[in-house]
Amino acid sequence: MHAMTLRLSPGDDLRAALDHAFRTHALSAAYVLQGIGSLSxxxxxxxxxxxxxxxxxxxxxxxxxxxxSAQGPHLHMSIADADGRVVGGHVAPGCIVRTTAELVIAHLPGERYTREHDAATGFAELVIRAS
Incomplete structure (x- = not known):
């Protein structure tokens, strides 16, 4: 495992930035260990x-x-609003950084992640292969 840290800037799209990092660094399998920061x-x-x-x-x-993965990120996030109310769910495109986002990503060089249709769930699910 090799870890790397990203810092996103105001106006960055969270999902797009993670997908860009995956492609730019030519990763085969990676996961987000943790992320903190703020969104508008x-x-x-x-x-x-x-x-x-x-x-x-x-x-x-x-x-x-x-x-x-090469098919894009699969992310879940919990957030709090200015009154401290907490919600969470699946991260959709369009999450925009307000001041900063600090992300730690782990690359697994011996594996390759893809997302393929799973007849049991009806969704594109994670498939893990040796690279």
Whole structure:
């Protein structure tokens, strides 16, 4: 395992930046160990829902974790609003960094992650292969 740290700047899209880092560093399998920071826009898809909810304002990232593959990131995040209310869910595109986001990513050079259709779930699920 090889770890690397990213710091995102105001205006960066969280998902897009992680996908860009995965592709730029030519990673085969990686996961987000942790992420903290702030957002001005959070887009989360809650369990059992088809569409993402959009929250705007001063938002703190409390936790961020997930896998990175050639098919894109699969991320879950918990956030708190300015009143301390906490929600969490699947990270959708359009989460915009407010002041900063600090992310620790682990690269697993001996593995390759892909997402493939799983007949049992009906979703594209993680497939782990030796690289």
């Amino acid at each position: 826009v959070a887009r989360l898809r809650y369990a059992g829902r088809d569409d993402a909810a959009e929250l705007r304002g001063d938002i703190e990232i409390l936790t961020l974790a997930g896998t990175l």
